[in-house]
Amino acid sequence: MKYYILFGPPGAGKGTQAKFIAEKYNLLHISTGDLLRKEMAAGTPLGLQAKQLIEGGNLVPDEVVVGMIRSTFANNTEVAGFLLDGFPRTIAQAQMLDKMLADQDSKVDKVLSLTIKDETIFERIAKRAQIEGRKDDADPATIQNRIDTYHAKTEPLIDYYKNAGNYCEIPGEQTIEEVFRSICKEIG
Ligand code: ADP
Secondary structure: OEEEEEEOOOOOOHHHHHHHHHHHHOOEEEEHHHHHHHHHHHOOHHHHHHHHHHHOOOOOOHHHHHHHHHHHHHHOOOOOEEEEEOOOOOHHHHHHHHHHHHOOOOOOOEEEEEEOOHHHHHHHHHHHHHHHOOHHHHOHHHHHHHHHHHHHHHOOHHHHHHHHOOEEEEEOOOOHHHHHHHHHHHHO
16 A cells, blocks of 8 residues: 655645646545545534634644544555545644554555645635635735644654655646646655
8 A cells, every 4th residue: 555645835735736646646636725625515523513613723622633533544554545635734643644554564654745935825725725726825914824723733744754755745836737747756
């Protein structure tokens, strides 16, 4: 079983690239953001809990997202591998993922990290707000909080995975096709 992580700040293009990668390499795409939005749309207790946090630009608790990942792995044992998009987002999540994979004699194969400048994040999210209508994209204060949260809680994962030796960086400010080509080169 292969495990790839698509890493990067909000608006880096993870969702766009994930679809292409999953199709080409026959991986199951797991987006914790999409899973949480489904829970919100269905009005489940988990969705209601997540809604306020997400709409304020904050992370949902580690145990919640780790639980979603755990059950998605358990329910999809026949796939070639997984592409994790938006997970892990904290060191604690990365440690729980490592433990989960070690228990089944697996590991993270590669971390594909899309890099973009904070200004570009803003521009892209503002544009996406008009297309997708996500509440957490609409308010500049929420966007700023997501960027700050990324720097404080998620960016430390870069060193975590550099130390693990499976980290690679892809400049995210090229065209969609160029980014995809760069990713494919890294996957090999
Ligand atoms: P983006 O990366 O563009 O901000 P996502 O769809 O990946 O969008 O995530 C939207 C929101 O869902 C995040 O701002 C956060 O509140 C929540 N979320 C998604 N994944 C996680 C995670 N792994 N840990 C905690 N919260 C998460």
